[in-house]
Amino acid sequence: MTITMRLPVRQIRIFWLLLIGFTSFAVAPAVSVELKMPGYVIERKMEIEESGTYLIPMGPYSDGKVPSIETTGRIFAQSWQFRSTSLTTQQLISPLRKQIADQGFAVFFDCTDIGCGGFDFRFGTRVISAPDMFVDLFDYRFISAKRGEGAKSEFLSILASRTGTSGYVQIVYVTPGKAEKINVAGSSVDIGSDGRENDNVAAEKNTLAERLFEAGYVILSNLEFEPGSAKLGNGQNGLLDELAEFLKADSLRRVVLVGHTDSVGGLEDNLALSRRRAAAVRQRIVEDYDVSPEQVESDGVGYLSPIASNKSHEGRELNRRVEAVLLDSR
Numbered sequence: 001m002t003i004t005m006r007l008p009v010r011q012i013r014i015f016w017l018l019l020i021g022f023t024s025f026a027v028a029p030a031v032s033v034e035l036k037m038p039g040y041v042i043e044r045k046m047e048i049e050e051s052g053t054y055l056i057p058m059g060p061y062s063d064g065k066v067p068s069i070e071t072t073g074r075i076f077a078q079s080w081q082f083r084s085t086s087l088t089t090q091q092l093i094s095p096l097r098k099q100i101a102d103q104g105f106a107v108f109f110d111c112t113d114i115g116c117g118g119f120d121f122r123f124g125t126r127v128i129s130a131p132d133m134f135v136d137l138f139d140y141r142f143i144s145a146k147r148g149e150g151a152k153s154e155f156l157s158i159l160a161s162r163t164g165t166s167g168y169v170q171i172v173y174v175t176p177g178k179a180e181k182i183n184v185a186g187s188s189v190d191i192g193s194d195g196r197e198n199d200n201v202a203a204e205k206n207t208l209a210e211r212l213f214e215a216g217y218v219i220l221s222n223l224e225f226e227p228g229s230a231k232l233g234n235g236q237n238g239l240l241d242e243l244a245e246f247l248k249a250d251s252l253r254r255v256v257l258v259g260h261t262d263s264v265g266g267l268e269d270n271l272a273l274s275r276r277r278a279a280a281v282r283q284r285i286v287e288d289y290d291v292s293p294e295q296v297e298s299d300g301v302g303y304l305s306p307i308a309s310n311k312s313h314e315g316r317e318l319n320r321r322v323e324a325v326l327l328d329s330r
Helices: 089-102 118-122 208-215 238-248 267-289 313-319
Strands: 002-006 013-017 041-057 068-082 106-112 140-147 154-163 166-175 181-184 217-219 254-260 296-300 321-327
Touching (some): 041 166, 089 140, 089 166, 208 238, 208 321, 238 267, 254 267, 267 296, 267 321
Parallel strands (some): 254 296
Antiparallel strands (some): 041 068, 068 166
């Protein structure tokens, strides 16, 4: 099975070529799926399982679970971000729904945030972790689809949501076939004036600097704090490296580090904890990376700005974070 992706300006093409062997002498004809995104996107993440199981939802959350069909095969889970888009979740998912229908997929489940089950559905199905996929619990859409029958069945789900000025789409695809390799033509490729792809653009996209300029903030993921403590672990963090380089490249650039907590405990305690954690990150950047103190401020808002529900361990974990917010130059 060969998968080829091409991502020119304002469209992304995904080619899934399925080579399914019925016997050692007979191979099924290749089948392709081509999707064009309704806007300019950057690929955030691809997860591949050579042989796995995906419980694809077949109905809204009910009686303590999301009713699902157990599918097995090679699994591809991918997410994309629409930069500074005004498209609604309906506008994000509708063109994709039409395209998969045109290519033989039959949608058997279609829901919208509260109708899906809101928080319980979101955390009851497979979703790529933030910051590579964000889901607004009050603004997302989901569809499940199937193509083929029996052992040759392929399954595909699409999840679309928004946060701030960005849109996000996740696609999970399950095929019983075997893939030989995956070719990715770049996370985001511009077309030059001569009509040829700019090979250098892909490596420059989706950097911390780009996300700061586009969205105004970046979540500094993978920071290690002990539970209830503001002590920052000594492990390396690529985003801190990038943030330091970003600030040192221009002395006029400024950020404020904002600490966030989950909702366990009182507001005052969480405000104090979030501020101490943000201050610890600021201290690390200033002292270890030799960044000017005038370029970095810190503060905390406790549990007042969640990005997920605090009802589950996963949601609380997402809410415990430190963000770098870009400020205007002095």
